[in-house]
Amino acid sequence: MHRKFAWERLHNQKSQMEVPSVRKTTNGPQPIHQAICKVWLYSNLISIVIVGLITSGIEFALIQADVIHWPVPLVMPLFWVLIGLWSSMFVKRQWHAWKYEVTDHEIILNSGVWYQKQRFVPRDRIQHVDITSGPLARKFGLAHVHLYVAGAHGAVGEIPGLTPQEADELRSMLVETQAEHV
């Protein structure tokens, strides 16, 4: 029996009534869903907690072994708190920077705050399109679209923070124009 992916279930719950019509292009650069900020924020926090726990464990062992003494063990937690605050401050700006646009011939992906990137993927070069949705993204009703071209080791472009129907619509839009080659 075909096991439905969570994003598919989510999509079906939310949009059983409205089947998205396939558009050829987007009307100019499109923002991604703002809920992605929460996904990024929570995933930052989870990473920091995990790394913090590991470093705390190491520090505890070092204190027990009499290698380090107070207040040295406070340095690492403080460092991770600062990293957490720093990354959280940029989540909103990161979201602002993220834009995608589908034109007649290519997909344009804009991202980055400090390191700004503008990636152009010709539509007929797309080999396949994946839609993924992790637990956090699912919680906030989001899905990510990954674009693959030949020769690249992984996805050449990712559009995060779309609603499942937007992701589905985008995939249909891109797959429809897939080239006849390879």
Add this chain to the structure above:
Amino acid sequence: MFETPTRLHPAAIVIKFGTYFVYTIRSLAIPIGGIFIAEKKTSQQLVTLLIGGFVALAGAISLIGTILHFLSTNFFIEGDSLVINSGFIWKKRRVIPLARIQNVNVERTLWHRLLGAAEVKVETAAGHKSEGELTALSEKDATKLQMVLLRNRGAVATDETAAKPALIYQLSPKQVLLAGALGNRALYILASMMAVFQFDGARHFIRPISHFMNQLGPVMAAAFGAAVFVGLILVGWLVSIVISATRFFGFRIERHERGLLLTHGLITQFQSVVPLGRVQDVRIVEPILYRWLGYCEIYADTAGSFDAKDVASANKICPILRSDETNRIGQLLLPEFEFERLYWNRVSKRSIVRQAWRHMVAYLVILPLPLGLWLHWNALWLVPGIVVFCWIASYIRYRVVGYAWTDDILVARTGLLRKSAIVIPFDRIQQYSIYSSWFQRLRGLATLTASSAATGGHAILIVDLEIEAAEKLRKTIGISIQNHLGSRRSGL
């Protein structure tokens, strides 16, 4: 031809045995290492017995493994696909559509040649290794299979009569030796020799030499040390020439019905077909010594896998090529190739300042600790030298880096000592990007990249264009890709 399951040549047992034996020994390395560590506490006899036992066990496991590999592996062509069955316990059936095959290499190591066999490696666009490896086939079968697999995609023809290959380019013995002499292996070999001395050589080689040097005066000791160093470099250089001579012996490029046929090798013979329809980009590399003598190296990347250790599938078209032949060979690889009549554009002059600062900061962050420990405050005398070096290097880089385009190709060049240029046809570009860091934006600069489907990771990278120039070039690439949509050749 090959419609029924065909077994490997029995030579596969002998050839695969070596690989399996090394693999098994490696797996047993930890217990063997444990024996060496326990050597001092255990009797010598027991240690010898245990090591002997491990080697015999590894040999037995390897032999059984190779026989099972031989018995369980077969291949055949079914419809439009090559099917390879393998595995005794975990059975595996690999189906490679003929249309997806990028390249087929026939390789003959010394063992293959002694046993009258050849290895066939089939590459597709996926992964970093050959997707189909047939350890040993008879030489006749290997050539036939290569021909069948590389014939028109999807259409398996059984016609064995292939036109005799026409010679395009051949290296003279002098050029082969020159490629070895100019190759930069001498220092690697020297480093390897020093690493070997580290183990046991210190007692036998380095200590007697240093003892001898202590007896000499300071000037004589310095001269002796320099002579030893030069001598070692010379030995490394000669070894490099010998390696190159054996690898590229009899190097020739011939026209094959499906591309170019490269043949070379004295001990291990390589025969590699470069499928021209699959060439994604062409690279011209000019190390400084090559440049002075009017030579270069030429590479062609296809979407197939290129394992760095796998010489047969290496994308080096010619190890040493006269610079005036670049256009001729390049045009064989890509009909639209042009390298002589290009209008080169430079990157922004502001790049000199940015690159100089980048290098100064990098050197001044990395070097203070080692140099400070060694020279103390005297290390500060090096600062003006580093600053001057960074500025000069950045200026030379600015002069060297450039990009050009014609209606059909995009070209970029870079490199100070090792100049390299990459040519990608517009109809091979898979994606392109503009990047700019905060520091670049401060100076109004950006980086443009464009990549093809070549799996070697080589792409066009033009660093520090003015933002307007990057935008203009980006639009040119977009339009040119559109213009070439109808003219897509076979392949990716």
